Amino acid sequence: MSFGGKLKGNTQSPPRVSLEEMAWSWLGSFLGIGAVAGLNHLYFAGTPWTLIVGSFGASASLIYGAIKSPLAQPRNFVGGQVLSALVGVSAQMALPGQAWLAAPLAVAFAVVVMHATKTLHPPGGATALIAVAGGPQVHDLGYLYALLPVGAGALLMLAIALVVNNLPAKRRYPEFWL
């Protein structure tokens, strides 16, 4: 197929989901992010630690909004988040002060590592990028970043997903664990 032909696309967008589906996606996202934000507020305000990382917002779209997606399954969500955090911290430590190079390396390697481990989870790329571009507060955490906020926050959001996504009769989560 020619390059121009490929750019045209060859199929159509999947259908819009029902209002009921949207409502459950809203509730899961609200409770999931609410849990990490609330606990962060209670226990980590004014400390060097945090329970929140920006890429959790992206993860919420998947684990509460596209719960059948392979990208949203526990293996991908927790595995992709934690492995990408480790890759991001490694890039930051290998090239301190060289964010222009550490950032693309962090994301590119995060994507490859997630592919290789069958844990592809798009927000993981953001998690790796934040490890480099997140400023001194993130840099100071070192590899702890992969456990707190990333690992702990992911497990908390997963627990919410396991409850909320299984409340309605028509929803089921996960599709698989490992």
Next chain:
Amino acid sequence: MPANQDQGPGGLHPDHELSEQDILKAMKGLSGYLDITPGDFKEVFDLAYGQALRRLGLSIKARDLMTAPVVSVGAGDSLGQVAQVMAEAGVSGVPVLDDGGRVLGVISEKDFLKRMDPLGSPSLMGVVARCLSQGACLLAPLLEERAAQAMSAPAVTLGPEATLAEISALFSERGINRAPVVDRQGRPLGMVSRGDLLGARAGRRA
């Protein structure tokens, strides 16, 4: 994209294939967001369907398809007897056996038609047309004949382990509609006809 744009894996006309609209409707029927496009789903479906057909083509054997026990005739039987046997069994072809019970050939309706109208094409309507236009009884030449003279021989036979794919290929190569399934000694175990192949493709297995 599939390599062959005109026909799907089942050799169906494009209008009869799974369409993106079908897939979209099905996706709407399932609640929840599926992160696959209808186009990708169709590609997966086509490949999986082709794979399933190939697997069935290799796993279904002559012994699964054949009609048994076999209705057969002897080489020395008259064509009158043969016709009676075929009529009673409601079959359009039978194996012709020698004295030892081994398959020598196959005699079918088409073989009768050939003898009735050696010049024309072997079709029932050809025979009817000649009969009506000439007023000749075309059955007369058959009175003295024996099965061995009218049969198609040597018989195209199948082993019980022949696969659906092999049988389909053999039938179209040789232009035949049925073949006896025989054991190592050439004795008939059953008959496989084109209808049996269609039944297998449609998933109706005995």
